Amino acid sequence: LLLRWNEVRFSKKKGLPPGTMGWPIFGETTEFLKQGPNFMKNQRARYGSFFKSHILGCPTVVSMDPDVNRYILMNEGKGLVPGYPQSMLDILGKCNIAAVHGSTHKYMRGALLSLISPTMIRHHLLPTIDHFIRTHLCNWDSQIVDIQLKTKEMALLSSLKQIVGPESGSISGAFMPEFFKLVLGTLSLPIDLPGTSYRRGFQARKSIVAILRQLIVERKESKESHLDMLGYLMNTEESNRCKLSDDEIIDQVITILYSGYETVSTTSMMAIKYLHDHPKVLQQLREEHLAIRARKKPEDPLDMDDLKSMRFTRAVIFETSRLATIVNGVLRKTTQEMEINGFVIPKGWRIYVYTREMNYDPCLYPDPFSFNPWRWLDKSLESQNYLFIFGGGTRQCPGKELGIAEISTFLHYFVTRYRWEEVGGDTLMKFPRVEAPNGLHVRVSHLN
Numbered sequence: 001l002l003l004r005w006n007e008v009r010f011s012k013k014k015g016l017p018p019g020t021m022g023w024p025i026f027g028e029t030t031e032f033l034k035q036g037p038n039f040m041k042n043q044r045a046r047y048g049s050f051f052k053s054h055i056l057g058c059p060t061v062v063s064m065d066p067d068v069n070r071y072i073l074m075n076e077g078k079g080l081v082p083g084y085p086q087s088m089l090d091i092l093g094k095c096n097i098a099a100v101h102g103s104t105h106k107y108m109r110g111a112l113l114s115l116i117s118p119t120m121i122r123h124h125l126l127p128t129i130d131h132f133i134r135t136h137l138c139n140w141d142s143q144i145v146d147i148q149l150k151t152k153e154m155a156l157l158s159s160l161k162q163i164v165g166p167e168s169g170s171i172s173g174a175f176m177p178e179f180f181k182l183v184l185g186t187l188s189l190p191i192d193l194p195g196t197s198y199r200r201g202f203q204a205r206k207s208i209v210a211i212l213r214q215l216i217v218e219r220k221e222s223k224e225s226h227l228d229m230l231g232y233l234m235n236t237e238e239s240n241r242c243k244l245s246d247d248e249i250i251d252q253v254i255t256i257l258y259s260g261y262e263t264v265s266t267t268s269m270m271a272i273k274y275l276h277d278h279p280k281v282l283q284q285l286r287e288e289h290l291a292i293r294a295r296k297k298p299e300d301p302l303d304m305d306d307l308k309s310m311r312f313t314r315a316v317i318f319e320t321s322r323l324a325t326i327v328n329g330v331l332r333k334t335t336q337e338m339e340i341n342g343f344v345i346p347k348g349w350r351i352y353v354y355t356r357e358m359n360y361d362p363c364l365y366p367d368p369f370s371f372n373p374w375r376w377l378d379k380s381l382e383s384q385n386y387l388f389i390f391g392g393g394t395r396q397c398p399g400k401e402l403g404i405a406e407i408s409t410f411l412h413y414f415v416t417r418y419r420w421e422e423v424g425g426d427t428l429m430k431f432p433r434v435e436a437p438n439g440l441h442v443r444v445s446h447l448n
């Protein structure tokens with residue numbers, strides 16, 4: 001009766017897309033989380049690629065149609081703004097990029113883009129990444145390492161070094177456990193009670209804000225100039241842009257750390273997994289990197305030309321992101337009632353721009369379930385209209401090239417120094433996030 005009542009309640013609204021709303025309050029969240037991609041495919045088989053549901057606490061329209069997805073991502077100006085869960089917005093801060101729209105988004109994004117521009121990557125970020133990863137990968141010989149843990153530490157600590165430079169050494173010990181709690185909090189229900197992940201995440205945000213605020217105060221007092229991201233953010237006025245407030249700087253830093261953390265670490269881990277399972281791909285990748293090493297002295301860092309020459313590595317990274325589907329889709333919400341795809345979407349509804357299935361479209365990717373990096377050597381595949389690995393439209397990932405640089409550097413040092421075997425017995429979850437619940441353990445030995 002409750003189910004029926006809930007359907008009738010929503011059927012009073014005219015023009016909604018087809019679909020089911022499940023239980024009051026809980027909606028279809030359990031089915032969505034349990035069945036994952038199959039839930040989406042079953043609903044699509046029944047109702048088409050644009051259907052309504054009620055998941056993760058909100059009435060939601062799921063869009064699996066490539067053209068509609070593109071339209072939604074391209075039309076933020078018409079009132080299709082980011083629609084991430086409340087817990088994420090609370091913990092990442094009110095100036096975080098997903099919480100701001102219109103002109104504020106434009107200037108926050110502008111400030112971010114200038115920090116991670118190709119020139120910045122060439123002169124500052126790549127040397128920092130190279131130095132960090134070289135050290136991070138030391139002494140793995142004859143060890144069993146948990147690649148998941150190592151890539152998570154790498155993604156966080158490498159970003160921290162790019163942001164606060166040498167000071168990262170003194171703060172990383174206190175910062176890392178708080179950051180891990182913050183990430184868990186953003187993915188939880190916003191229940192503010194003792195012991196909940198949300199409460200812990202919110203407390204972790206407070207500790208992280210305090211650490212960053214202290215650093216900003218010290219830097220203001222010392223008057224020294226710093227060539228790291230924090231240094232640039234504190235001097236936006238000098239470079240003729242709007243001055244960011246301390247709160248905006250802090251949220252910008254948290255945004256950079258958060259956005260590049262799980263994406264970069266999970267892609268790196270899955271690349272190691274796929275390379276292990278596909279020796280021919282590993283062989284070609286290793287040849288590419290040994291050729292780069294052969295041109296350099298052992299202590300020479302990677303430079304931009306090396307990075308540009310890594311064509312096969314780039315292909316491996318794209319194929320890993322596609323096949324593993326690191327990002328299932330992005331969330332938007334309507335700021336007013338609007339018509340999309342011939343249906344009426346009420347104000348405040350979520351739209352799940354679900355892009356996962358496009359990664360397995362046999363028209364775009366023949367034999368879509370095989371790991372075939374060679375397909376990306378045809379450059380047109382990267383510029384096709386339905387590639388949403390890095391999002392699309394006005395919110396397309398600004399950290400794409402930086403992320404690729406980090407993963408490429410990691411792969412460079414890993415495959416030129418080591419060979420590895422999986423210990424075995426670890427499980428990999430693919431949905432709702434790609435993760436190895438007990439880690440991904442590999443036995444590492446020196447490459448002769």
Ligand code: HEM
Pocket residue numbers: 082097098109112116255256257259260261263264267321326327330331388389390391392394395396397398399400402403404
């Ligand atoms: C393999 C690595 C990465 C993947 C797969 C990835 C994926 C994505 C996707 C799909 C979006 C779109 C979100 C949306 O439309 O709501 C996005 C946005 C974003 N990414 Fe990345 N990302 C990666 C690395 C990074 C890195 C290293 C940074 C660090 C600066 C970063 C910073 C951001 C930011 C700030 C946004 C929000 C942009 C905006 O709202 O204007 N990403 N990313």
